[in-house]
Amino acid sequence: MNPVLSPSIKYWLNFFHPLLMWVLLAISLYAAYLGLQVQRTRSAQGEEKKELIKGRxxxxxxxxxxxxxxxxxxxxxxxxxxxxxxxxxxxxGSHLLAGLGMTGLIAFSAALSPFMQKGANWARATHILLNFTLLGLFAWQAVTGVQIVQRILTNA
Structure with missing residues (x-):
């Protein structure tokens, strides 16, 4: 079965992935901020800790x-x-391979959650390392993704 899509739909489908990924890059930066706040809460004491805990x-x-x-x-x-x-x-190419690697990294990072909930510091450190690596790859993917979008727009 080979569904036929109109050329217009096929063209506009090209932009769904890049738009979603830019939104996810922004959300990833927010998640990093929240993670840093979690670390700050973990190491705080006294009134400062009480205030940070309220931030959930x-x-x-x-x-x-x-x-x-x-x-x-x-x-x-x-x-x-x-x-x-x-x-x-x-x-x-590099964009596809890095994207597949990022997908694996985020899955592995999320899989560490049960260990972190039980207080495993090795899992916490690994989670942080994987996520900062993921952010770096994500920023690089944004640049190569823009190049791909430019090619699509040029060839339209």
Whole structure:
């Protein structure tokens, strides 16, 4: 079965993945901020700790992280699907490979949550390292993604 999409729909589908990823990059930065606040709360004492606990940064960080996991995996699959629908193939290059790596990193990072909830510092340190690596790759992906969008716009 080969569904036929109008050229207009196929063209506009190209922009769903990049827009979603830019939104997720911004949300990732917010999640990093929340994570840093969780660390700050963990090391604070006295009145400062009481005030930070009121911010419920741990709950917010966990919720935002869950949303990021779901949307990043969905966005990665969607980006590959649209590329395949429009071109009949995937373009294996640094953008695709880094994106697949990022998908694995965020899944691994989220899988550390049960260990962190039980107080495992090795899991916490690994989670932080993976997520800052993920942010770096995400920023790089944003640049290469813009280049891909520019090519799409040029070829339109």
């Amino acid at each position: 940064y741990n709950v917010k960080h966990y919720q935002i992280g869950s949303i990021l996991l779901a949307l990043m995996v969905t966005g990665a699959i969607g980006g590959m699907a649209v590329t395949y629908i429009n071109n009949g193939k995937l373009f294996v």
